[in-house]
Each structure stands twice: as structure tokens, then as C-alpha cells.
Amino acid sequence: MPHALLLLALMALASALAGCGSAAGSLPPPQPPKVTVATPLSREVRDVDEYTGRIEAPETVEVRARVSGYLQEIYFQEGDIVKKGQDLFLIDPRTYSATFDQAKARIKLYESKYEFAKSSRARSERLLKSGAGTQETYESDVATEGESLAAIESAKADAEVARLNVEFTKIQAEIGGRIDRAFVTRGNLIQSGAGAPALTRIVSVDPMYVYFNPDELAFLRYTQRRIASDGQMEAQPVRERNIETTIVLADGSVYPEKGKVDFASNIVDPSTGTIQVRAVFPNPHRALTPGLFVRLRIASEQGYPALLVPERALNTDQSDKFVYIVDDKGLAQRKNVVLGTKHGRLRVIKEGLAVADKVIISGGLLVRPEEKVQPTDGTIEDTTNDAIPAERSAPSSDDAPRPPAANAKAPSTPAAPASPPGPSAPPASPEPSPPSRSDAPKSTTESNAR
Incomplete structure (x- = not known):
């Protein structure tokens, strides 16, 4: 009896294995991946250098008092635009x-003393000429007259200082x-002098300066461009080059x-190897404010023809960059390329690509060299925007779709009709996601890891 049961089990296992083999043999061969192809975009571009800059106001004034005293009035609204002299x-x-x-009364006092000294000097002069007076008396009266005149001038200077102090109270x-x-409020004692605290601050609003610091390699590159274009070694003021x-x-907006x-500084900072430049x-719309950090882009002064393909x-492949193209037989071929500068979502290809090549721009994740693909014609959209494109920042985490709550009920859907048994279709070729617009390392935004 045990031998009969063992025999039946072996026969059932052999039948199951035979059924699996027949089912596997009935599967269709995998279909070639579906891809989108397009010829490279050919246009004239200008290389763009990008730097981190800081906005500063051309004029900044910290308002301080010139005289001490108690603050009586504040005439402005905080944050307003004020005019000079307000x-x-x-x-x-x-x-x-x-x-x-x-001080004004003291002037009148010294003027009266001067008139008396002047008359005394005249009387002494007459007495001296008649022989009734002495030389010593005459010289004393002359000195007294000069002293009174000097006292008047000193009193006038003191009065001017007093008048200015009255003016400085406003x-x-x-x-x-x-x-x-306003950094202080009414009723506080205000101190004057260089070490006194500021009462408020005023910054000019139009125009605005942006300071940035290119390295010395960029400085040499611009110098070579200038020599190549002008044919002379003499330095031209940077403001005249327009x-x-x-x-x-x-926020990513331009x-x-x-x-x-x-303006460009006349020296390179030896501690950082950079030179300060200003734009x-x-x-006019007060959109810029001092202290903002921005990304400043400078395009080269001369353009050149180039081929561009999307970043995706x-x-x-390690240190090599390559693209897939589709040949006349519908086979994918690998082509190593030399990359140029980035312009929006496109990248300049310096070497390795021809104008007529059909580049795989989408669906390349499942592509292998020398394998068949199903190409669909597409186009490469020109997003270079004159070599200085607008970029948008990545969406914040608040904009991401939220998962449903744990106790939420899924909406009821009618049950799908049962499909007849049979071989399942091969999975569709997944589309690669577009590259991120954040400032991630280039190795993660430019390539699909093999």
C-alpha cells in the first residue's frame, strides 16, 4: 500500500512538470522596447557662465543724530519710500x-564794547597828537579795540554753531x-556722535547692484575672448563692453x-583666487531688495552653431557620456559624445553626433546596443531662451500628493469581468522620469544609470 501511494505521487509530480513546460513554451517572444527618436536640435547658442551673487544698494545711510536730546516727533511711516531732505x-x-x-545777544554785547573801544582809541589818538596823552595809553586802546572786534567774530561763530544745533534737532x-x-521711540534720550546708535536706515532702491566673484580661470577666459575679438592687449573698461x-x-524665476x-576690481584676492565684479x-518695480542672493548668468559675447539634445x-558609463541612436535597420547603436554647456533642459554636444542621427530621447531605459527597438518620431523642443533660460524650483513637499488616511475607504468600483486564462502580455516599457531642476550633481541629472 505505501508503495502504491508513492507511485501515485510521483506520477502526479511528473504530470505537473510536463504541464509547466508546455505553458512556458507557449509564451510569445518579448517585444522590442518602444522609444521616441528625434534628430538633434541645430541652432546658434551662446555659452552661459553662472555665478552666485548678492544684491546691494548703491547708497545706504544709517541715520544718526548730530545733537543730543529727547526724541519728540517721528514724521515717517516705517517702510515708506522717502525723498531726500524729507x-x-x-x-x-x-x-x-x-x-x-x-549767542545772538552776546554778539550785540560785543558790538557795543567794540564801539566803546573804537571811540576810546580815537580819543587817545587825538590826545597823543596834541601831546596831552601818552603812547602807552594809545597802544592799550588800540589793543582793546582789536580785542573787541575779535570777540564779535567769535560770538558770530558761536551763534552759527547754535543755529546749526537748532537746525540739527530736525x-x-x-x-x-x-x-x-524706527529703532527708537518718542521720549527716549538720543545721543549724538559717531558711536551713537542709529535711529533708522535708508537704502536706495533704483538701480540695484549685484556683486559676484568669478575665479581667476574665468577672468583669464574672458581676457582671452577680449583679445581674440579686439586683437589688442590693452584693457578696456568693463563698463564700455556692454x-x-x-x-x-x-524661486527659480528670471x-x-x-x-x-x-565694474571689476583691479586685483585678484590672493586668499580666495577670485575677483570682485559688479553688475x-x-x-523700477522695487522687486529687488538688498541682501538677496541670486544666480547671475553672463552669456558669451559671440554665439556659435551647435547640436543640442535633451538631458534625459x-x-x-563610468566617466563616458553616450546616447543611443537608431540606425536604418531599426537597431539601437551607442555613440559616445563630448558634452558642452547646458542651456535650459538641453545640452550642447561638442563631438560624437551628426545632424541626421536619430537620437533616442525617451524610453531608453530598456534599450541595449545592437538590439531591435520600435521607434516613434518626435521633436526636440527649443527651450534655450537665447541661452539664458528660466528655471523653476522643485515643488515643495506640501505640493506632493498625500496618501489616503488609514481608515479611509476606497471608492467602490464595479468588478472587472474575469479574463480567460492565457499567457500574460509583456510589461510595457517604462518611461524615464524627466531630470530634476534642482542643483543636484550632474552625474545624477544627466544620465540613466546602467
């Missing part, structure tokens, strides 16, 4: 007004621009106004 603060002027009146804006908040620039703000480079941007078409 009243900002008032320090209690009563003490300084009294000092000014006293603090005015030295420049036009946007004013900060080098246009564009800035990208922190500032609409174009700027120009107007000036109009700011690039692949990496």
Missing part, C-alpha cells in the same frame, strides 16, 4: 533755541529710498530686467 525725526529744540538766542533724509523701522547679464531669483556689468540692474537622452 523730515524724519525731531529732537526737543527748546534748549538749543535758548542757546541760539543767548533730522532729515540724506538720500531718497526705502526707510527701515556685457549683458540676467539674474535668477530664489528677473525681467536685463543688467550690465559696470547694475534697473529696479544622456547616459553615463
Whole structure:
């Protein structure tokens, strides 16, 4: 009996193995991957250098008091645009007004003394000529007259100082621009002098400066370009070259106004190996404010013809960059390329690609060299935007779709009809996701890892 059961089990196992073999043999061969191909985009481009810059105001004034006293009035609204000469603060002027009146009265006093000394000197002069007076008396009266005249001039200077102190009790804006908040409130004792605390701050708003620091290699590269274009070694002031620039703000948007480079330092900082350069941007809508960090882009002064492909078409094999093309037989072929500069979502190909090559721009994840593919014609959209493209920042985590709650019920859907048994279709070729727009390392944004 045990032998009969063992025999039946072996027969059932052999039948199952035979059934699996027949099912596996009935599967269809895998289909070639579906890809999208397009010829490289041919156009003239200008290389773009990108630097991190910092916005500064051309003029910045920290408002301080010139005289001490108690703050009586504040005439401005915090954050307003003020004009040059506009009243900002008032320090209690009563003490300084009294000092000014006293100085004016002292002038009258010394003028009276001068008139008396002048008449005494004249009388002594007449007596000396008649022989009734002495030389000593005459010289004393002359000295007294001169001393009185000097006292008048000193009193006038003191009165001018007193008048200025009265004027300084009303603090005015030295420049036009946007004013900060008031750092003090009414009733506080205000101190004067260089070490006194600031009362507020004013910064000019239009135009704005952007300072950035190219390294010495970039400086040499621009010098070589200048020599090649001008054919002379003499340095031309940078403001006369009309080098246009564009800035990208922190949110990824491009500032609409174009700027120009107007200054470069006359030395390279030996500690950092960089040179400070400045660009000036109009700011008519007050969109820029001092302290912002931006990405500043400078395009080369001369363009050149180039072939461009999307970043997602690039692949990496260790240190090599390559793309897949489709030949006349419908086979995928690997072509190593030399990359150039990046322009928006496109990359310049310096070497390794021809104008007529059909580059796989989508669906290349399952492609292998010398294997058949199913190509579909597509096009490469020109997103270079004159070599200075707009970039948008990656969406924040708040914008990502949220998973449903644990206790949420899925919506009811009608049951799908049961499909007849049979071989399942091969999985569709997955499409690679577009590269991220963040400042990630190039090795992760340019290639599909093999």
C-alpha cells in the first residue's frame, strides 16, 4: 500500500512538470522596447557662465543724530519710500533755541564794547597828537579795540554753531529710498556722535547692484575672448563692453530686467583666487531688495552653431557620456559624445553626433546596443531662451500628493469581468522620469544609470 501511494505521487509530480513546460513554451517572444527618436536640435547658442551673487544698494545711510536730546516727533511711516531732505525725526529744540538766542545777544554785547573801544582809541589818538596823552595809553586802546572786534567774530561763530544745533534737532533724509523701522521711540534720550546708535536706515532702491566673484580661470577666459575679438592687449573698461547679464531669483524665476556689468576690481584676492565684479540692474518695480542672493548668468559675447539634445537622452558609463541612436535597420547603436554647456533642459554636444542621427530621447531605459527597438518620431523642443533660460524650483513637499488616511475607504468600483486564462502580455516599457531642476550633481541629472 505505501508503495502504491508513492507511485501515485510521483506520477502526479511528473504530470505537473510536463504541464509547466508546455505553458512556458507557449509564451510569445518579448517585444522590442518602444522609444521616441528625434534628430538633434541645430541652432546658434551662446555659452552661459553662472555665478552666485548678492544684491546691494548703491547708497545706504544709517541715520544718526548730530545733537543730543529727547526724541519728540517721528514724521515717517516705517517702510515708506522717502525723498531726500524729507523730515524724519525731531529732537526737543527748546534748549538749543535758548542757546541760539543767548549767542545772538552776546554778539550785540560785543558790538557795543567794540564801539566803546573804537571811540576810546580815537580819543587817545587825538590826545597823543596834541601831546596831552601818552603812547602807552594809545597802544592799550588800540589793543582793546582789536580785542573787541575779535570777540564779535567769535560770538558770530558761536551763534552759527547754535543755529546749526537748532537746525540739527530736525533730522532729515540724506538720500531718497526705502526707510527701515524706527529703532527708537518718542521720549527716549538720543545721543549724538559717531558711536551713537542709529535711529533708522535708508537704502536706495533704483538701480540695484549685484556683486559676484568669478575665479581667476574665468577672468583669464574672458581676457582671452577680449583679445581674440579686439586683437589688442590693452584693457578696456568693463563698463564700455556692454556685457549683458540676467539674474535668477530664489524661486527659480528670471528677473525681467536685463543688467550690465559696470565694474571689476583691479586685483585678484590672493586668499580666495577670485575677483570682485559688479553688475547694475534697473529696479523700477522695487522687486529687488538688498541682501538677496541670486544666480547671475553672463552669456558669451559671440554665439556659435551647435547640436543640442535633451538631458534625459544622456547616459553615463563610468566617466563616458553616450546616447543611443537608431540606425536604418531599426537597431539601437551607442555613440559616445563630448558634452558642452547646458542651456535650459538641453545640452550642447561638442563631438560624437551628426545632424541626421536619430537620437533616442525617451524610453531608453530598456534599450541595449545592437538590439531591435520600435521607434516613434518626435521633436526636440527649443527651450534655450537665447541661452539664458528660466528655471523653476522643485515643488515643495506640501505640493506632493498625500496618501489616503488609514481608515479611509476606497471608492467602490464595479468588478472587472474575469479574463480567460492565457499567457500574460509583456510589461510595457517604462518611461524615464524627466531630470530634476534642482542643483543636484550632474552625474545624477544627466544620465540613466546602467
